Amino acid sequence: MTGFARWEVLHLELRDSLPDLEPRDGLGGYRVVFWAGGVPLGHCDYPVELLPLRAPALRAAAPMAVAPVVGSHLLGRGFVAPWPVPWERQPRVAPDDLDAVLGLSSPLARLVGQLDAPDEAAPAGDVSLVVCTRDRPEALARCLASLERLDPAPGEIVVVDNSPANDATRRVTGRYPGMRYVAEPRPGLSVARNAGIRASRGAFVAFTDDDVGVPPAWIGRLRAAFRDPEVLAVTGLVLPARLDTRARLAFELGGESWGYRSVDFDERFFAATRARGVPVWRIGAGANMAFRRHVFDLVGPFDERLGAGASGCSEDSELWYRILAAGHRCRYEPTAVVFHEHRAGWDELRSQMYLYMRGHVTALLIQFTRHGHWGNLYRLFVSLPAYFARKTAGRMLGHAGPASLPLSPRVLGSLAGIVWWARYGLRR
């Protein structure tokens, strides 16, 4: 891993005084996330070549970096984020109400006040929070410690111990008397999540993973996003806890950026993207999601052929696919933010990429057979090969930086996905 230098993630409250960003030995750069009172508003990346950056210059750059997000919170229409699918033609959204824009004063204070208003802060007593884990007691301990500080607190927290090798998870959970321990001997993340659904009672079921830390407001914000009765599933923003290894940096910079504005994924989104495969993987991440409980009666539980421990992943996005296909709505709500520990090692990242693509391709084929939507095959046999061809050409021209995501495990994983589906996907 020659030439890698760690990045630092800085969380800055905009209304406080900002620091000077200094270069240091062994520092590759800063990811600066701007906040106002617990609301994430945007980020800027400063590789070390652009340092030092003094506080006044950072302060000068921040307003433009956060303006669209501030606009979307306070003014809505005109500042609505596009669907995160840049390859689709979308109608241009532009602000149209000049008086509203000119009338903004102290927007950050207003934004924070609006989110803290009593009618906005939903109680979360009707939310069951499910954490699925498998033999990672240290990570789980950190995760549970942050869950215990949730305010408002969820009605219950269920820890599902998936096919454990020992009783470490039971002991860690036992330290928190308010949390319930459920053992699920059959391996697989989907199996564990379904066990969590069965073992819980709340009208809403939220999920996070054992490699995640959450701020206190998280579950309240996730719950508040269900105000619209049409919304059956909510996802939130996943920020990197740290970017101290090459694998973590590549995962963050090479992956998709989730954005800081909320997005509604509805029947229009489904119809507009269906012909080329609905990009449900852009809706969110399993580490930060919630559902109305009756979804599982409406469209069924997580598909146990998918997910970690089975095909590899995409059990979350495949469920969102069923929700959208049935004409319902998913919402991405970035004020519900969590911090994720990406895989630290390069080999771990490679195997994760392999499993991601194996799971993705299996999900495409399952979505095709279940719904008969040909767009899934278009994605598999046209878009993905074209994407890999472009990436390969780029590598041959030397466009890959030290923090590019590995390509070969993704190609192999895609092929393996077809094999996996042929072996296991046809069983029901």
Added chain:
Amino acid sequence: MSYAIFDIELTRPLPGLSLPAERTGLAVLARHAGVPVAFWLEQRGERTGVTAAELAREIASRAGVQLVARAVREELGAPAPARALPALTIAICTRDRPEGVARLLDSLAVLTKPEAGAGHVEILVVDNAPSDERTRALIDSRSEVRYVREPRPGLNFGRNRAVAEARGELLAFLDDDVVVDRHWLAGLAEAWNENPDAAAFTGLVLPLELETEAQILFERRGGFRRGFDKLRFGPELPGNPLYPGGAGIFGTGANMTFRTAALRELGGFDEALDTGAPVPGGGDLDIFYRVIRSGGPLVYEPRCLVFHLHRRELPGLRRQYRKSWGLGFMVYVSKCLRTDPERRGRLLGLIGWWFLHEAWQLVRSAVGRHALPPSMIVGELAGGVVGLLGGYGRSLRRTERIRLEHP
């Protein structure tokens, strides 16, 4: 062909714009409390004017995000402690254009009055190889302006004379065909305050008038505009593999300011560029390139606004495309190839990109989807080829002869 230009202030009630019959279009500059937030051109079409409501909608659409950013900036407040602008020398390098110098000095007089709160400002007019005494006569009537004569012809000879003469810690260059906006100095002070480490500053350039076809053509092709966001350029620009070689990404020489010490460390301007008629361009690109390569940073501040008098006649514009941009640009790139071997790959990439880009412009022009006629783009291309084929070497020899003639 002529466009009316409207300067709209958003803190006052919006007017409706009515277009006199002789005008073929309009241009709108929108500002909030003096800060420019949007500029656009519109052909007249069927319209005789724009209602206040239409204007509001258009401004919201173009400047909505900037206006939200403005509100956030106001809430965050100015950086504290505020640093006053240090002593500033404003250099105007000119040749036989006293009316332009007078116009610019008038606009500067408003800003630099002591009651305007400006710090120490020195105005220096460098009269470059004049053919008569009109400029000297003009300056004689203005006690606040210093006059120096640079006998060696060439804009960069004039600029280097200013570098040698300047007493200010900052040195601004304004062309004799611009007028400064009333907020230009405040904009420079703001950029200085926000970027205490910057080596150079540039700003927005908008048209002073749109009275002829040539002026409208130039502005419709983008003019000198560089947008309404503050920009800060460091040694690298993530996502731009040709950086910092591109043309015009930093701003323009008509409106640029430097730390005088940084200019002196770099050895001033390259006298074989911006030489007047033979190579009327490239000098600003070259100094920006060297500032960036020596660590920069370079800051673009839209509030540092000047208004530029574009060429009125089409032949002048055609010559500008061929020589200032086509030839000047390629002479500058071939100079960089000589002096910066480390960046050879990027510079060759830039040459390739430029020819592809020009070819694409030509195709678009040929099918009628470009503001410029094909002949001007061909002229720009031809200028580029001439510049690339030994243009810098020829210019170096010419410059050496001038130095010998004026010991």
